[in-house]
Amino acid sequence: MAHKPVIRVVGSLNIDFVTRTPRVPGPGETLSATSMTVHPGGxxxxxxxxxxxAAFTSPSSQDVVVEMIGAVGANDPYYASLLKPTLEKSGVSTTGVEEMEGVQTGTATIIVDEGSHGENRxxxxxxxxxRVNDLAKIIxxxxxxxxxxxxxxQGEIPRSTVLGLLKAFNSPHYKTCVIFNPAPMFPEGVPIDALKGLAVLVVNETECRQLFTCVDELKTVPTSGLDEPMTELELNRLTTYLHNKAGILIVVVTLGSQGVYYSFETPDFLDRSLIPAVKVERxxxxxxxxxxxxxxFATAVARHLAQVKGxxxxxxxxxxxxxxxxxxxxxxxxxxxxSIPFGYE
Known part of the structure; x- marks a missing residue:
């Protein structure tokens, strides 16, 4: 390998508080819950x-450099004792994480209702x-x-920041391989124009549908119901639109138990396929x-780019x-x- 490729992830950092309860309390009610655990998240x-x-080829060596860019609250004990060590043990540099004064680290409070099959709120x-909104500083x-x-x-930092970074990193000046996973999808959606020149778009079925709700040209074509799995014909049609309209090279749609669909188009060829899900016991x-x-997927792309331009x-x-x-x-x-496995596993 010519050089160690570099991946920089721009996104959210959270602390997750997970409370498990036999049922969700009603208004004004106090209930004894089963457990409360704190996890690194975002x-x-x-x-x-x-x-x-993914970059670990053995327990002691990585062939890709990975760095996190984002923000947490200054002097947050959970960042220092939990989130930062977890990132670093996973081979991620945290030098790009800003510790901001006057604001708390992002949090997610997750209530798991054990009485209704683990339904969560x-x-x-x-x-x-x-506050991750200073484009010049992030770039x-x-x-x-x-x-x-x-x-x-991804989609857990301000929409204006994400759209601004897409424009910058897909422009000839900074041209790099951007892998964009618009999750969770912004309520106002992502304009197709903002994806112009994108290398890789990764969406799940829901995000894929949300991406097209504002595309007039596609409204006239019948699609499967919202609760039905997307057909391969539908996927072919939507990805063709993205290749033609936005020039996206690779579109990947994850379909849960159905597997993963991908479409890769260059001026010279088209490669698309639906790969079945890996069967697991439980x-x-x-x-x-x-x-x-x-x-x-990002690590596989980085390894490829270390050997071949493009x-x-x-x-x-x-x-x-x-x-x-x-x-x-x-x-x-x-x-x-x-639960994320190491590459050598």
Whole structure:
């Protein structure tokens, strides 16, 4: 390998408070719950951990450099004792994480209702994540020693920041390989124009549908019902639109138990396929599976770019297959970051 490729993840960092309860209390009611646990979280840090862990070729060596860019509250004991060590143990540098005064670290309070099959209710306080809005500063941090091979982004920081970074990193000036996973989807959606020149778009079925609700040209074409799985014909049609309209090279749609669909189009060829899901004996917890997939896929892309300039010859099927296997391992374990497997596993 010519050089160690660099992945920079720009996104959210959260602390998750998970309370398990036999049922959800009514208004004014106090109830004894089963347990309360504190976990490192946030889509940004989950994906950074997945990239970092995927990069381990043995317990002591990584072949990809992974760095996290985001913000937490200053002097947060949970960041110092839990989130930062988890990122670092997973092989992620935290030098790009800003500790902001006068704001708290983002949190998610998750109430798991054991009486209704583990149905959960989640309250998110964005905290410092909502302040990740200084574009010039983020770009400076992300390009401090040259343009990274891969930039990974999601939807848990302000929409204006994400759209601004997409415009910058997909422009000829900073041109890099951006992997964008618009999750959770912004309430106002993502305009197709904002995806112009994007290298890789990763969405699940819901996000894929949300992406197209504002596209007039597609409204006239009948689609399957919201509760029905998307057909391959539908997926082909939607991805063709994205290739033609926005020039996106690779579109990946994760379909849960149905598997993963990808479409890779260059001026010279088209490669698309639906890869079946990896069968697992028992699904324990699906938290973090999507983030694991994104991290493993991003690492495969970074390794490719360390040897070859450009994505033209990337073996997408192989990259998707490996990411799929890692996600399958993840769902057989409890938790989010702790359930993400290391590459050498």
């Amino acid at each position: 889509k940004g840090s989950n994906q950074a951990v997945a990239c970092g862990k 989640i309250l998110v306080v964005p905290g410092a994540n909502a 400076e941090t992300a390009t401090k020693d040259g343009i990274p091979d891969v930039v990974v982004m 699904v324990v917890d699906t938290t973090g599976a999507g983030d694991t997939f994104v991290g493993y 994505l033209e010859n990337l073996n997408v099927r192989e990259a998707v297959g490996r990411a799929n296997e890692a996600a399958a391992k993840c769902v057989q374990r409890n938790g989010a970051m702790e």
